Amino acid sequence: MSTQTFTLPDVGEGLTEAEVVSWRVAPGDVVAVNDVICEIETAKSLVELPSPHAGTVGELLVDEGRTVDVGTPLITFVAEGATEGSAPDAPATAAEAPEEGSGSVLVGYGSGAGATSRRRKKPTRDVRSSVGVIAKPPIRKLARDLGVDLAAVTATGADGEVTRDDVVTHAEQASVFRNIETPEWGAVREEKMPAPATAPVGLARGIAPAPAGDPERTESIPVKGVRKASASAMVQSAYTAPHVTVWKEVDATRTMELVKRLKASPDFADIKVSPLLIMARAVIWAVRRTPMVNAAWIETDDGAEIAVRHYVNLGIAAATPRGLLVPNIKDAQNLGMKDLARALNRLTLTAREGKTAPADQQGGTITITNIGVFGMDAGTPIINPGEAGIVAMGTIAQKPWVVDGEVRPRWVTTVAGSFDHRIIDGDGMSRFVADVAAVLEEPALLVD
Template sequence: MAQDFRLPDLGEGLPEAELVQWLVAVGDTVTLNQTIAEVETAKAVVELPSPYAGTVTTLHAETGDVIAVGSVLISFDTGAADAAPSVPATAVEEKAAEPSAEPNLVGYGAAPRSAARPQRRARVAGTVAAASDTAVLEAAPHDAIPFAEVGERTIERPRSTPPVRKLAKQLGVDLALVEATGASGVITRADVESYAERVGAVPTTSSAADTAEPVEQFELPRSDDRRERTTRTPIRGVRRMTAEAMVRSAFTAPHVTTFLTVDVTATSELIASLRADRALQEHRIGIMAVAAKAVCLALARHPGLNSKWDDAAGEIVEHHYVNLGIAAATGRGLVVPNIRDAQELTLVELSDAIRGLAETARSGRTAPADMMGGTFSITNVGVFGVDAGTPIINPGEAGILALGAVRRQPWEHRGEIALRDVMTLALSFDHRLVDGEQGSRFLVDVADILREPGRAMLLR
């Protein structure tokens, strides 16, 4: 029986997704809930499980294609599942005792029999290896490669990302011999390079099709007969989504940016003392966490900075909670996941949440829902050595605070010149929602807490 799988809504009405890679091919036999593809939408990579058991008959998209929600993504012949190779009677009896899988909602396939991810079928020597419905892979990153069956032996194939596998191929490195240091046993680029240097691996010669990047290149003639190369990169994925959001924000919300340079020596001393406390060392509290706490306290005093402009309803919506967006630079572009109900968290809890969001974002595992519903954002440009900037407001929010680099420099302190820790704060806000006075008072409140962290005890 022929069955089509249409791209489901991957989160809060997102209209489309980009196909990152297929994990199956035409002719493959797949099991229920087996991961068949990875797609990217709203700055997150999402795995798609198969809603059917059967044979893949058609792949309706290619890597890099942007697919509209509701479009047919892949077709199956579910009748092929009945023609699967026979198994021993004991295995049939054991399988019959298992509870049947139930389908999930919105096209996500059937509910798994366990919390672990189903095994993905591995292609061995040009054929598809037989896989058991009960074989599963423990929770792992989206780019992990599961177990492959070879003859009577089961071998765990090394876990790595597509770019790392490409690098290993170019260097002539067998990933099965590389020791993984990444999270959940994932082989990183550094692991491959370290192994190649240690064993003296020689780069392999590959065809142009194997090594070509997905870009268009052409040459421009020059008067001295020399040539220079120009590279064209398709605008897609995170870069496209970020560009659309920034243009929409810049040309919808009238931006105003105000700056304030503040002596944060007391905050630096507080952070040093907290990091020296053995009970708190694992939490790695930093300036970002203190600033986040200061923002939450200041927003309670200036709710206009924690609101949004609802043009369709003709209303200003004031939030009584803080979903604090944390801008994170990743290899795939800028993402802004948010900490839900940040106003309820302690300084230690905020520090842990910020670190967790950053690690998840850099691994490409941030869920679309985690980047929606933010009410105010913070971006730390200081980590790049920048003193100040004019941040663009995240769409749907009223403001964003940029933290500059903390610098040791001469500063007036108690009537004298002394070396102090100084940083510049930059607040951009939507002038439809926030007047200059409100924005300035909010920024001063944040600065006062960073100047004297003890002042936080006076606020509620």
């Protein structure tokens, strides 16, 4: 029976290797030409590979998660209609019609010897999935990136095709309700996975490792593919953790109203209450929804890995006679409002008295700096070593604010966050800061 082998092609972006992220087919599956067979991750992007053949899948030659060089055999096919005595096995190639212009070997075409002297025709990809949704591969990738179920999207394109605008509109509508569900803190605190073989160039020094102890306290993500390439570029540029800062102006009127009520409550009679308490709860709440801001970049003998902590040791930057200290509240995610308020009181009082123990300054996972007490509106704080993010809370002052079409005096503050761009990207940073801002705008979100 005739079989054909499809090798990892050059996708026209200087590709030398790629990771097989996921297989979309299994041995025995019947595929048509241009059906997506697998998804690969290069140093630049996530790419879907279409099948160059119609027939039956024979063998998957590369495991998911493995990184291989261009030209490595990926999959075999039993050709459609093949019989015993058919042509011998041969590497997969595409139609050899010449094409005008310049370019490289395209996705879906083999990387045989003829690739350097003639162009391959780019296939017309099948846009129908197995469930009947019509969408082109870039739209499918966009939907995956935004967490959109294509089957739930209202299509407005020709012949019922889902367009980019359809996906974006659906994602925006869904975001209105994103605060309804909040993830639970899991029982597993951290998990570890192997690091890649090669370390990114110029890694920052002095990054503290994850706390020792229970091996299930850290979830470690291999640094490779897009993450590995962007991390190397960021570190080479800054020679240390590459900082990026985003900020948002917030109507904190309801936070101020809640603080006033708590101060008047008998339950908080012996506890100092300030907006920092609500800010702390907001950060803890937002970490659950974007856990990468609570991660750390870890250097290993094999390269690097990202440790995602499923607990929050909340650091509070404190100005003291000895200088700036950042003691932290261990396992702050387990504390209720009163216990967190007491912990904040103890932490700040001890720091100001110069009695902070060394252990209280170690093992932090994310930090808050309250620059508002100095009358500052916003800033670009520096990340505490061993952490991925720090949040700054500006002064809360009355300002004119548009509410329901009318200008009214409101209590307004600015939330700023600096993040390690090796670990977290712009969408995650923005989502986290927006979540913190949402709680300050509406503290009722904390009641879940």
